[in-house]
Amino acid sequence: MANRSIARMGLDEAVVRLFAARKIHNAKDALGLTEMELMELLDMPMDSFEAALARINKSVCPPFKTVLSIVQMRSKNEVAMGHLSTTLKLLDDALCGGIPFGVITELVGPPGIGKTQLCLTLSIQTVIPTSFGGLGGSVVYIDTERKFSTTRMMQIGSHKYPGIFCNEASVREIAQRMMILTPTSAPELVESLQKLQSIIPEDNVKLLVIDSIATLLEGDNEDEIFERQELLGKQASLLKYLAESWRLPVVVTNHVRASGTYEGYGDGESELWVALGTAWAHAVNIRLVLEVREGRRCIRIAKCPVSPAIAMPFLVTSYGMEIDGNEFWQVSEQDVMAVYRNYDGDDDEEIIRFN
Amino acid sequence: MDDGGSIARLGLPPYLRSKLLACGYSSIADLHGASPLDLARDASISSDEALSVLRRIGATPAPIAGAKTAWDLMSFDRSRSRIGTGCSGLDRVFGGGVASKELTEICGAPGIGKTQLGMQLAINVQLPRSLGGLNGHAVYIDTEGSFMMERVLQMAQRSALVTPDQSVESLLSHIFYFRVFDSTEQIATINSLNKFLEEHKEVKLLVIDSVTFHFRQDFHDLALRARLLNSMAQKLMALAHHHELAVVLVNQVTTKGNGEIRPALGESWSHACTNRVILRWEGGKRQACMFKSPSLPPAKSSFSITTRGIGE
Numbered sequence: 001m002a003n004r005s006i007a008r009m010g011l012d013e014a015v016v017r018l019f020a021a022r023k024i025h026n027a028k029d030a031l032g033l034t035e036m037e038l039m040e041l042l043d044m045p046m047d048s049f050e051a052a053l054a055r056i057n058k059s060v061c062p063p064f065k066t067v068l069s070i071v072q073m074r075s076k077n078e079v080a081m082g083h084l085s086t087t088l089k090l091l092d093d094a095l096c097g098g099i100p101f102g103v104i105t106e107l108v109g110p111p112g113i114g115k116t117q118l119c120l121t122l123s124i125q126t127v128i129p130t131s132f133g134g135l136g137g138s139v140v141y142i143d144t145e146r147k148f149s150t151t152r153m154m155q156i157g158s159h160k161y162p163g164i165f166c167n168e169a170s171v172r173e174i175a176q177r178m179m180i181l182t183p184t185s186a187p188e189l190v191e192s193l194q195k196l197q198s199i200i201p202e203d204n205v206k207l208l209v210i211d212s213i214a215t216l217l218e219g220d221n222e223d224e225i226f227e228r229q230e231l232l233g234k235q236a237s238l239l240k241y242l243a244e245s246w247r248l249p250v251v252v253t254n255h256v257r258a259s260g261t262y263e264g265y266g267d268g269e270s271e272l273w274v275a276l277g278t279a280w281a282h283a284v285n286i287r288l289v290l291e292v293r294e295g296r297r298c299i300r301i302a303k304c305p306v307s308p309a310i311a312m313p314f315l316v317t318s319y320g321m322e323i324d325g326n327e328f329w330q331v332s333e334q335d336v337m338a339v340y341r342n343y344d345g346d347d348d349e350e351i352i353r354f355n
Numbered sequence: 356m357d358d359g360g361s362i363a364r365l366g367l368p369p370y371l372r373s374k375l376l377a378c379g380y381s382s383i384a385d386l387h388g389a390s391p392l393d394l395a396r397d398a399s400i401s402s403d404e405a406l407s408v409l410r411r412i413g414a415t416p417a418p419i420a421g422a423k424t425a426w427d428l429m430s431f432d433r434s435r436s437r438i439g440t441g442c443s444g445l446d447r448v449f450g451g452g453v454a455s456k457e458l459t460e461i462c463g464a465p466g467i468g469k470t471q472l473g474m475q476l477a478i479n480v481q482l483p484r485s486l487g488g489l490n491g492h493a494v495y496i497d498t499e500g501s502f503m504m505e506r507v508l509q510m511a512q513r514s515a516l517v518t519p520d521q522s523v524e525s526l527l528s529h530i531f532y533f534r535v536f537d538s539t540e541q542i543a544t545i546n547s548l549n550k551f552l553e554e555h556k557e558v559k560l561l562v563i564d565s566v567t568f569h570f571r572q573d574f575h576d577l578a579l580r581a582r583l584l585n586s587m588a589q590k591l592m593a594l595a596h597h598h599e600l601a602v603v604l605v606n607q608v609t610t611k612g613n614g615e616i617r618p619a620l621g622e623s624w625s626h627a628c629t630n631r632v633i634l635r636w637e638g639g640k641r642q643a644c645m646f647k648s649p650s651l652p653p654a655k656s657s658f659s660i661t662t663r664g665i666g667e
Contacts, residue, residue, distance in 0.1 A: 002539035031542045032579075034586045053546075060543035062535060064494075064551075068527035071504050081505070096505045103500060233572030240500045241536055278610045279571065281465035285501060303466040305506040308662065333660075334636045336466040 002028035002060075009059040015052050018042060027060045079135060084207065084249045085125055086118070087160070088314065088323050091299065094307040095286070101247045104239055104283065108254040108274050109290030109339060113297060114316050115253040116147045117156075118290075119209045121320040122251060124157050126207040127177045128164055137206025138177040140199065142192060144215040148180050156320040179203070186216045186231060193238050200246050208242065212253040214275045229279055236283035252284070256339045272339040281337060289335075293343040296324065302336050309333040310352075327351050362386070365411045374398045375408070386412050438480050438560060438601055439487020440472065441665040444656030448632065448645045452487060455559065455601045458591055458627065460566075462606035462618040463634030468641055468660050469605045470501040472634075473562040475665045476603060477530045478510050480560040482518060491559025492529040494551070498541055499568040502532065513663035531555065538569035542583070545590055552598045561594070564605040567619045571607070581623040588627035604628060 004027045006019050022041050024030050030038065030053075039049055074082045083097030092098045099105045099122065107115045123141060128134030141148055157174075158165040165171055179199075183189040189210075199205060217232055243250040256272040274281065274289075281287070287303035293311060300311035312328035314321050329351055361382050362375055378397045380386055386394070386409065395405040437452030446452045453459055453476060461469050477495050482488025495502060511526040531551075535541045545563075552558055566587075574580040595602045606624075608616040618625065618633070625631070631647035640657040659666050 002537045027543070028537075028539045031539045031546075032583070034582050037582075057543045057546040060540055061547040062533055062540055062544065064531045064533045066528045067495075067504060067507055067530040067532055068524055070532065071508060071527060074504065100503070100505070103503070230572055233568075236499075237536065237569075237572070244500055244534065278465060278608060278616070282565075282568070282607045283499065285503070287466070305471060305501070305503045306509065332639060333466070333641075334639065336464070 002026065004060060006030065006056070009055055011052055011055055015044075015048065018044060019052075027056060030056050031060065078247065079130070082247065084122060084135060085133065086321075087121060087125060088299075088312075088321060090312050090323050090328060091288075091301075094301055094310060095304065096306050099249045099251060100286070101249050102244045103285035104236070104243060104250045104252060105286040105288065106252050106254055106284040107288050107290060108256065110256050110272065110341075113290040113292075114299075114314070114321060115290055116149075116211055117152075117316050117321050118299075119211050119251060119253065120149075120153050120156055122207060122249075123178055123209060124153065124160070124320075127174045128161055132161055132164065135206045138179065138203045139207045139209065140179045140181065140196060140205050142181045142183065142189065142208075142210045144183060144189070144210070144212060146182065147211060150175075153178075155318055159319045177203075179205075183216065189216050190231075190235070190238070193235070193242065196242060200242070200248070205246070206248065208239075208248055208250045210239075210250075210252040212255060214253075214255040218255065218275055229277070232276060232280055233283075236280065240283070254280075272341055274337050274339060278337070287336060289339050291340045291343065293329070293340060295342065298329075300331060300335075309335075365408070367408065367411070371398075371400065371404060371408065374400055383412050387414065436489050436559070436599075436601075437487075438476055438489060439482075440658075441475055441479060441487075442656075442658040442667050444667065445643050445658045445665065446487070448643050448654045448656045449630070450645075450648070450651040453560075453601050453603060454630070455489070455599055456595050457629040458588065458595060458602045458604060459630040459632065460604045460606050460618075460628035461632050461634065462608055464608050464616055464636075467634040467636065468658075468665075469634060470503075470564055471506070471660050472665060473564045473603060473605055474502065474507050475510055476560055476601075477562060478507070478514050478526055478664070480601070481521065481526055481529055482514065486517065489559045490557075492531065492555065492557045493560040493562065494531045494533070494548070494555075494558050496533045496535060496541070496544055496561070496563045498535050498563065498565055500534070501564055509662065510664040529557075531558070535569075538573040538583075541566075541569055542587065545587055548594055549597075552594065552600070556598075558598070558600065560601050560603065561591075562603045562605070563591075565607055566604040567607045571619060577621070581621065584620065584624050585627065588624075 006025055007016050019030070019042065035053065042049065078101065080097040082101040083095065083099060085092050085098040107118055109115055123139045126135045126137055126139045130136045154165065164174065181192050183192050217228060217235070239250050242248060255275040257275050258272060284303070289300045289302045291298055291300060296313040298311045298313050301307050301309055309331050310328050311331050313324040315324045362372060362380060375398050389409070391402050391405040391409060394408065395402045436455040439446050439452045440449070461472060463469050473495065477493035479488050480491045480493050483490055507527065507530070511523045514526055515521060515523045533544055535544050570580055570584060591602050594600060607619045609619045610616055629649065630645065633644050633646055635642055641659060642655055642657050644653065644655045645651055646653055
């Protein structure tokens, strides 16, 4: 939108030329200066200036919708009002149906805890037919650490959906709908994301996974912090744009790191922190933390507008991930940036049993 | 104003008349445009006498355009409307609720509840005055996709329980949602609001969530950024006054090297809003602190976020 050309806004030729002569070619050029500065630059008569500006603003301002019309449209057109099931019923219930379309859901945790397992599970859920409870679409899996395992995918798939994974023809059909990209640098990652604009509609992409977003964007070099933050911000904007325009669930995995502190978070016992900083934390809509509590692997809802902070134990099995047992904890909502190495438990936390 | 004729027509005492004549003021037209001090000096009369002469020709000093007396402002303050948040402690921090005709900034760390509060206000503004609302509609400008329809639906469902004539559908139909994807769209949308508000006169709340996101990354020239933000703040202030809106601006926080958090967008932005509220965690509970306001003390209160919305 920032790129929209002044020439295509229905302004008078003469006005367009005047703007161009002062190097104002697109909306961003025009609106990226204060009105006074622009007026000085153009030196136009007041009323034609105001008329031109009104036209530009109108042309760039997005249309509005009422919340009701959006909700009605989604109920009508989308599976589970726009959610991708995680196949973990408890998690699905807490998230009002599963991973939501149109937003960024982040999975964060130490290496080996199960983030990629969940990504594989979600990928399978996306490609299997709607008759089996899936989305019947394609997946774009951006694998920056070469962790995508076809063996593991087959294992999970054949356990969960033997009917589909039993014969070569249907496996082939499904596997061809999983696109795996392996960028090796941050610019390559950005390029891949930009190419997606056309791939998404053409290939009926219904899930975008970036496993992990941190690999190529993390760094220890203090000098690069500003550039890195900027790059991260642009990534976040681009991902949101893709997610929202195409109503896609976007799942990204993130790392943890041992150092650094965040005021107001955790209680000092946690030794691990979510990587990529607070600006990134603002950008993700949902943060699911995979960590260890009382010796068990748990998935905790650390940031989510629609659910309370709960942590549920899980197991990694040949079915992918499964909820372990029939209890979950109601935990502190404060630990958005903290990841527990091994949380010892807190008597104040409520344990909730379910059947 | 009396335009014609000689000053003899003014009925001035003779000594005044002769002093004026002596320094060249012979007709009423000559007196137009003279300031009391100039006249006093020219004619060697006192400023009171000069004033009385000018009053006779009807040249009473015009009030300074736009100036208001403190009394005017007091009446204005009393009539100011406020929107309840759903938590009495939080309302107290805001001085009774989020005020109309003002810019209120809400900043805080990720996950603390800024968007939740914004969404709750978009519902609450629609409630009748008896329930803390203004019977008004809301405009929500979403700059980072934080607005989740599922959540607003949950909040509307709770509200609809207490207001039988306002159904969930009605509540959702009166929130006008704009999604902007970069700073240019954000600026263009704010510039287009005046017209929108003329056409939708029931809107009494504008939420911009967040005002920060795009401005943190699209700008290298921080001085330009500060000027644009300033210009934006002035426009928002004008909209707030002209259309009697409560304007709520959600801001993010940045982390300093030592882990300390502070509001984003720098020093110059900190002057833009009338009121600034920071949301933070304290003692395991969410707290709101009013830390800048021309009239309210730095109050603090805890609040919570439940499955149905903002609560005590």
